[in-house]
Amino acid sequence: MDDKAGMAIALQEAKTSYSEGGIPIGAALFSKEGTLLGRGHNMRVQFGSPIHHGETTALQNSGRLPASAYKGSTMYTTLSPCDMCTGACLLYGIARVVIGENKTFLGGESYLRRRGVEVVVLDDAECRELMERFIQEKPELWNEDIGVTERVYSKEP
Amino acid sequence: MDDKAGMAIALQEAKTSYSEGGIPIGAALFSKEGTLLGRGHNMRVQFGSPIHHGETTALQNSGRLPASAYKGSTMYTTLSPCDMCTGACLLYGIARVVIGENKTFLGGESYLRRRGVEVVVLDDAECRELMERFIQEKPELWNEDIGVTERVYSKEP
Numbered sequence: 001m002d003d004k005a006g007m008a009i010a011l012q013e014a015k016t017s018y019s020e021g022g023i024p025i026g027a028a029l030f031s032k033e034g035t036l037l038g039r040g041h042n043m044r045v046q047f048g049s050p051i052h053h054g055e056t057t058a059l060q061n062s063g064r065l066p067a068s069a070y071k072g073s074t075m076y077t078t079l080s081p082c083d084m085c086t087g088a089c090l091l092y093g094i095a096r097v098v099i100g101e102n103k104t105f106l107g108g109e110s111y112l113r114r115r116g117v118e119v120v121v122l123d124d125a126e127c128r129e130l131m132e133r134f135i136q137e138k139p140e141l142w143n144e145d146i147g148v149t150e151r152v153y154s155k156e157p
Numbered sequence: 158m159d160d161k162a163g164m165a166i167a168l169q170e171a172k173t174s175y176s177e178g179g180i181p182i183g184a185a186l187f188s189k190e191g192t193l194l195g196r197g198h199n200m201r202v203q204f205g206s207p208i209h210h211g212e213t214t215a216l217q218n219s220g221r222l223p224a225s226a227y228k229g230s231t232m233y234t235t236l237s238p239c240d241m242c243t244g245a246c247l248l249y250g251i252a253r254v255v256i257g258e259n260k261t262f263l264g265g266e267s268y269l270r271r272r273g274v275e276v277v278v279l280d281d282a283e284c285r286e287l288m289e290r291f292i293q294e295k296p297e298l299w300n301e302d303i304g305v306t307e308r309v310y311s312k313e314p
């Protein structure tokens with residue numbers, strides 16, 4: 001699986017969410033063999049849900065799977081994963097997390113690495129510009145999604 | 158909020174899920190003032206979803222809330238929280254996590270404490286007996302839910 005091709009799908013999801021008036025974060029989960037298991041985007045606005053982030057929605061759209069299906073898998077996500085999505089990747093033993101950008105928000109990258117997950121940051125300009133535009137347009141929605149009252153760059157101490 | 162009363166609601170949810178043929182883990186989120194924000198149970202079987210654990214379902218059923226609503230809140234959960242649910246509690250800045258039991262599975266308790274969350278373990282016999290019965294009856298379903306191929310007590314190194 002080519003990381004640029006995987007991220008392109010996650011970015012499509014992010015753009016779809018933006019066009020729906022939602023939070024523009026997307027994700028796609030690929031098996032070790034390069035099969036798309038599931039893709040999705042943040043649905044806080046669309047579904048009124050605090051647990052449907054990009055990565056968790058991609059997991060939900062992958063459906064019920066045995067642990068073996070996640071072995072060697074890669075989660076592509078347009079933004080550095082929050083604590084919930086970090087934990088979701090750990091729960092299912094996802095092997096690699098490929099991140100579009102971590103300039104607008106830095107999530108659980110160091111914790112993922114400490115727990116043995118390979119983390120790759122692509123530093124993709126398109127992912128970053130989309131998030132920057134969204135945060136400028138809807139700062140309160142972004143704060144709500146990341147569980148803060150004032151903008152933060154990271155939630156880890 | 159009395160911890161025994163909060164846990165009683167989480168346990169009701171766990172029993173409901175068991176009676177539905179689902180995974181008997183329940184949760185309830187209470188505000189600092191003792192208002193029930195949301196309650197729920199694992200819905201892997203009922204909804205075919207890998208992201209609907211007890212705690213995340215309680216969060217979803219609490220709906221969209223500003224960060225201030227979670228301040229000082231308590232999550233009651235019948236079982237020690239998995240990595241995903243640990244991360245969900247961290248994302249929303251939940252202040253306390255009250256756990257029914259951690260004898261059948263030990264989740265992210267130490268990580269929660271390191272990140273400043275108060276963790277209380279009630280060591281409740283009814284919570285433990287329900288999980289033990291379920292794991293004996295449906296070991297493969299339990300392994301699937303916790304992302305393993307063979308039963309483990311903890312996923313942390």
Ligand SMILES: [Ca+2]
Pocket residue numbers: 016017020046
């Ligand atoms: Ca959509």
Ligand SMILES: [Ca+2]
Pocket residue numbers: 173174177203
């Ligand atoms: Ca139900």
Ligand SMILES: [Zn+2]
Pocket residue numbers: 053054055081082083084085086
């Ligand atoms: Zn997230």
Ligand SMILES: [Zn+2]
Pocket residue numbers: 210211212238239240241242243
């Ligand atoms: Zn969980």
